[in-house]
Amino acid sequence: MDGVTATGVRAHARIVARPDGRGGTALPVLDGEGPLALRRTRAAGGEARVLVVGAMSGPLGGDRLALTASVAEGARLHVGSAAATIALPGQTKAEARYDVRLDVADDAELRWLPEQLISAGGSDLYVTTHAELTAGARLVLREEQVLGRSGEEPGRLTSRLTVRIAGRTVLDQELACGPGAPGGWDGPAVLAGQRAVGQLVVVRPEFAQEPVRAQALGECAALIPLAGPAALLSAVAPDALRLRRLLDEALARFD
Structure with missing residues (x-):
């Protein structure tokens, strides 16, 4: 249950996707709480x-938000965000x-394509995304x-992305930016003064x-291959618009 504490x-x-027996995908579980409302389109x-x-606004300091999505064998699910x-x-x-857990079974497909996460000045957020996939x-x-x-210094943002395929970790990376983050995050080896950073992970058995x-x-x-049937695109850009353009151009190579 959701709730507000001091x-x-x-x-x-929670999202659960399963085949509907007619060539489509059913959503037997579509359960949003608090600031995480879910709408089927x-x-x-x-x-x-x-x-x-x-x-609701947020995440705010002290919030604990989680979202899980499970895609059963033979199902196909596309998840985005309204803003x-x-x-x-x-x-x-x-x-x-803000913790995200994604589980995808054999012969199932998940397209996880939310909008940007913006770190406003004075905020402090730790976000994790963990994807667990079977071999197929x-x-x-x-x-x-x-x-x-626009025109604002960022808050502190720490982001960890983990992808596991058939029980083996193929990607586990963490990036911390903003006030209080380890030194060098804005230097030439990391963001090099850019203000938008993104990743695109594509997993395909072939x-x-x-x-x-x-x-x-x-x-x-x-664009680099990972140690498994997967590829990673990492990109930085001056702003969200140019970052999205880079990621869209990369995604078009796979679609």
């Missing part, structure tokens, strides 16, 4: 589509957390972070036989 909001949203082919709608998520300072100086699962996962609104070729995509993005 240290912030507690909320957990028009399906496309056999794919079910869900939007995460921000029903950017903005991490804001709260009444407490405590760190906020398919995944497209986009993650975008923007440091500060990559086991035909791995993606490592290559630079312009000056600010790189």
Whole structure:
């Protein structure tokens, strides 16, 4: 259950996708709480589509938010969000957390394509995304972070992204930015003064036989194969618009 305590909001949203027996995908569980409202939208082919709608401001300092999505064998699910998520300072100086857990079974596909996460000045957010896939699962996962609104210094943002396939970790990376983060985050080896950073992870069983070729995509993005049937694009940009353009161009290579 969701609730509000002296240290912030507690909320957990859940999505479960299963084949409907008619070539489509059913959503037997679509349960949003607090600031994480879930809305089913028009399906496309056999794919079910869900939007995460921000029903409250946040995450704020002290909030504990979680979202889990499980895609059963043979199901196809597309999850997006209605607008950017903005991490804001709260009444407490405590760190906020937003934890995402994704499970995808054999012969199932998840497209996880939310809008940007914006780290507003004075905020402190730790966000984790953990994807657990079986050997025959398919995944497209986009993650975008923007440091500060227009003309604003960012808050502190720590982001950890983990992808496991058939019980083996193929990606586990963490990036901390903003006030109090380890030194060097804004230097030439990390963001180099840019204010938007993003990742695109694509998992496809056929990559086991035909791995993606490592290559630079312009000056600010790189595509690399992972140690499994997966590929990672990492990109930085001056702003959210140019970051999205880079990620969209990369995704078009796989669609």
